[in-house]
Amino acid sequence: MLADALSAALIGLISAGHCLGMCGGLTVALGFHSQGSATLLAYNLGRISTYAFLGLLVGAGLSWLPPQAMPWLRLLAAALLVLIALYYLNLGAWITRIEQLALPLWRRLQPLTRKWLPARRPGQAFRVGLVWGFLPCGLVYTALGYAATQANAGQSALMMLAFGAGTLPAMLATGALSQHLNRWLKRSGTRWVIGLTLLFFAAWLSVQAIRMI
């Protein structure tokens, strides 16, 4: 369990490039960075709370599965990891098709944010973060797939929490640091390292799954 949680955190950490590009731009535009660290932190806490909640749902939803199903869950998670790795390696964007699946849900949720934008207080930012946690994101689904392997409400939620915590450093980086980070992440070398690391995780999961069968 601890190893799984750490891996989830690591996935969050190395996929920072994706976070910076999409969510980072959003937080800049919505001004969370400029409102001070409390607002930014509140937004991110909101986002991570949603992740944990999703983990809880998935974990609870799958807890009835018989033990025999566990290896297949791991294989599914591994597949998702492969997809995201391929995305990083510039080899294919199938992951974005999976993202699209959740689009109808997002269309319903997005209007909610209007009520709290522009967010001036941490409380509002937190609520915006709660909604933004539902943003269709391949990375989140991958992590969710991974969390599903626990098939237990508490543990799945914990893994999503770990994943969310992993994304924090990149999201909280402000000023010059994030500029450097961004430039560094865009290098193809970096992307290769990230892609290969994700593939390694996928392989590790698959090996576990095969051993269990």
Next chain:
Amino acid sequence: MTLTCFHCGLPAYDARFQLTVGEAPRTFCCVGCLAAAQTILDNGLGDYYRFHDPDQTPAAPPVNERDRERLALYDRDDVQADFVRHDSDVERSATLMIEGISCAACSWLIEKRLRQLPGIQQAHFNQTNHRLTVHWNATELRLSDVFIALHALGYRAQPFKADAEADLRQKTARQYLLRLGVAGIGMMQAMMNAVALYSGNIEAQHESWLRWTSLVLTLPVVIIAAGPFVTAAWRSLKARHLSMDVSVSIAILGAFLASVWATVSGDGEVYYESVNMFTFFLVLGRYLEFRARSSVHASGNALLQHLPPTCLKWTGERFERAPVRDLAVGDRIQVLAGELCPADGEVRAGRSQFDESRLTGEFAPRDKVAGDSVLAGTLNQSQPIELEVTRLGPDSSASSLVQLLERAAGEKPRIAELADRGSRHFVLSTLIITALIGLVWWWIAPERAFWVVISVLVVTCPCALSLATPTALAQATHSLRRQGLVVTRGHTLDRLADITDLAFDKTGTLTEGRYRLVSVEPLAGAGTLSLSESDLTELAAGLEASSEHPIAQAFEAAVAHGTRLPEFSDRRQHPSAGLSGRFEDGDYRLGTARFTLDQAVEEASDRRQRVWLSRNGEGLAVFTLSDEVRSTARTALDELESLGLRCHVLTGDPSRDVDPRLADLPLQGDYLSGLSAQAKLDWMHEQQRNGRQVAMVGDGINDAPVLAGAPVSIAMSSGTDLAKQASDALLLNENLRVLATAIRAARKTRRIIRQNLLWALLYNGLALPLAAAGWVAPWQAAIGMSLSSLLVVGNALRLRSF
């Protein structure tokens, strides 16, 4: 082929995700980026894409030549002298005020964009006060580049002139926050302890661990958060003076040291949670008081800090941009629409509307035409307008206002002095009482003596007593200032609460004070000299030239702009009568019939304002003027009446009957006309002898002696000549209803101060015996004291509205 995501700049594989941004369809890499862009656009933040590259680094739109030229002025040494600091040979730093912060993303954008400039060493934007601090290398970058970069982003930057006092206030505020934070962490320790203790049986080694962690957590609280109390106490002791800090320090240090001893020796009681709570609430109370006090200063200084550094100055041929510091009184300047007026001035050409809200609290724009005065720090809203500079820098209205506010803050009203003295005596008596109680307990039960002493010290801390008054006064002053009433003396609020009567001057107070020339009726003398109506008006205007009486402005407005007025010699003002002066071979007089004419004339009975012009005692013309009653007069009088005040009108105008324009005003008090300044003063004294407290409301210039003699004087001031004002309060906008608000505020202030003092005394009187009896543990004492002083401060903060 490479498609890139419009939002994040990463490669997009195909054109599946599209959204129209602005006019053009854009491609996105994934649903997430598309949704992010959608949200940004939905929130009206589309500018984000204009000013940012996809990797979130700001992009720079072009700046036109005219603006470049204007901003290049900031490279001049004389302009920079005011606000640029030379940190070393090549390093410079400056603080700029940024206007136009509309969306929250602005500060991020500003910092990012500036950091891209070569030679910028540091750029920090403070979101709360809109100040940007930049450090740059003068060999690599010109200051104008910074301004151009900001301009390109759509922000207006202005140099921020360092104000030592404001800086100090900010530093103090930061220190308070640090102390609060540290003490807050200490509070968490207190809670942790409480939880641990209430959870029940703790083993001995756990308890020891708990004590040691508490010690570690409390140490910074004592040093950082409570340190200033100790140093203040030490200072006051050296000055042979007992302040509240003395008893506070004894309590905190005593409890802390005893706890440390108990922790180290493993024997005895610890009081860490009491130390923490006591410190936290003390700092919180002081911080709230500090904030209330400093808000008054901040609102005044904001005016000065916003004055522009450059302006358009007439060079004889055209208007050129010049540093404001080069201006002199008498210079002709142009203020463009959207610019702040850099100095007090008088309109010479053009007409426009000015937003004076920063000065007066009144948001409706004011029309300004030739002859009107325009004040430094007010905003030109519609048209370019030409002004002649009348007052500059420290003489300007804005500076005077700040000085007045500071004078008021520096003076302590009677009630505050009383409370101060009270709390001083109080400290001494508590210390003595505490010592006695300690001795008694030492004799009865030595093991309890120590904590009883601590409890007594804490519980009787006269924090509430000393916080009560300053907080209330500061909050009330600040709230009134925002409505346009400037309290200029420390005693004003105190005395306003006692007021039973209000005496109004008529002209310029109940009426608008702007006369308009309605008709000119030539008399026989004009025929013999063959003077036309406009000649007569010019004569009158010449005689009134540079007079500040409202009637003068009517004549000035009536003559065509640029007309050469006859120049009178030996011009003299006769209070309540008129003006006299010599021109060519005649003695001219302008004013009442009695004053100007040799033979008595029958005064018309319709009571319109009439002014006679005479030459050597022979009537030349009768001018009819009108001046309207202020629109707020009626409701204001109604409101004042409902507060139980009698309103009187004292006017120097000679007509004996009630002015028909005032006839339908709900006046309960006297209507006295034809009064000289001396007569008004006598009336005032008579009222005082009858036990009535009269507040005089006048226009501030003509009524100066009466205002000075009244218990409370309020001057209606359009903001000009603030420095000359001797009154206790200034009403900067024309809304007479603010007077009722002021009375309400003063009464509420007094009520709240009394409530606070009463509470403080009751609480201390009740808590002291309990603590002395040993029924109050130190932590309970800390809570009691803190709640008491927070209650007092919270009560004072109610003065935000009336």
